[in-house]
Amino acid sequence: xxxxxxxxxxxxxxxxxxxxxxxxxxxxxxxAIGWFRQAPGKEREGVSVISSDRTTYCxxxxxxxxxxxRDNGKNSVYLQMNSLEPEDTAVYxxxxxxxxxxxxxxxxxxxxxxxxxxxxxxxxxxxx
Numbered sequence: 028x029x030x031x032x033x034x035x036x037x038x039x040x041x042x043x044x045x046x047x048x049x050x051x052x053x054x055x056x057x058x059a060i061g062w063f064r065q066a067p068g069k070e071r072e073g074v075s076v077i078s079s080d081r082t083t084y085c086x087x088x089x090x091x092x093x094x095x096x097r098d099n100g101k102n103s104v105y106l107q108m109n110s111l112e113p114e115d116t117a118v119y120x121x122x123x124x125x126x127x128x129x130x131x132x133x134x135x136x137x138x139x140x141x142x143x144x145x146x147x148x149x150x151x152x153x154x155x
Contacts, residue, residue, distance in 0.1 A: 028053040028144050030060075030121045035149030038111055044151060046106040048121030053144065055097070059124045059132075060104040061142050062095060064117035064151075071120070073137020077104060082129035086137070089115075111153045118148035 030053075034046040048060060059078045065071040075085035075095040083095050094107045104121060122142035125131070 029146035030123065030144050031146045032119055032121045032149040035119060035151045037152045037154065039155050040112060040153055042111050042153070043107070043109045044111065046108065046119055046121075046149060046151075048104040048106075050102060050144070053123070055102050055104060055123075056099045057126060059126045060095075060097065061122055061124050061137050062104075062106045063120045063122065063137070063139065063142070064115075065120070065148070066117040069117075071139050073132075073139065073142075074119075075106060076124065076129065076132045076137050078128055079126050080128065084129040084132040084137070108151070111151075113153045116151060116153050118150050120145055120148040 030048050030050045032048050061076040062074045063071050064074055077083045077095045077097050092110045097104045123144045124142040
């Protein structure tokens with residue numbers, strides 16, 4: 028099973044995008060879902076995670092700008108990205124991870140090695 032990220036595009040600095048993460052053949056209700064990004068020449072990094080109980084965590088660089096949410100009825104998870112900066116330019120991916128509360132990720136970080144069901148990402152480019 029792979030998750031499919033969509034909703035990327037080209038946006039000016041200060042703009043907004045909403046990314047969507049969907050899966051077929053997998054009920055996302057029982058999984059933590061993480062958003063990751065990978066900029067050219069850099070390692071993939073965890074950005075935000077939402078657990079099945081809807082507790083959330085995001086990294087400091089996007090706090091106050093990005094919001095993760097889930098709609099179990101649509102079997103989807105979203106990443107609302109506001110006040111985008113050129114440094115946010117990357118391919119964004121979603122993946123399933125250990126269904127632990129946000130406090131775990133706050134303490135341990137959002138580790139790529141703990142997540143699976145990677146699919147194709149969606150390109151986000153922030154440029155004037």
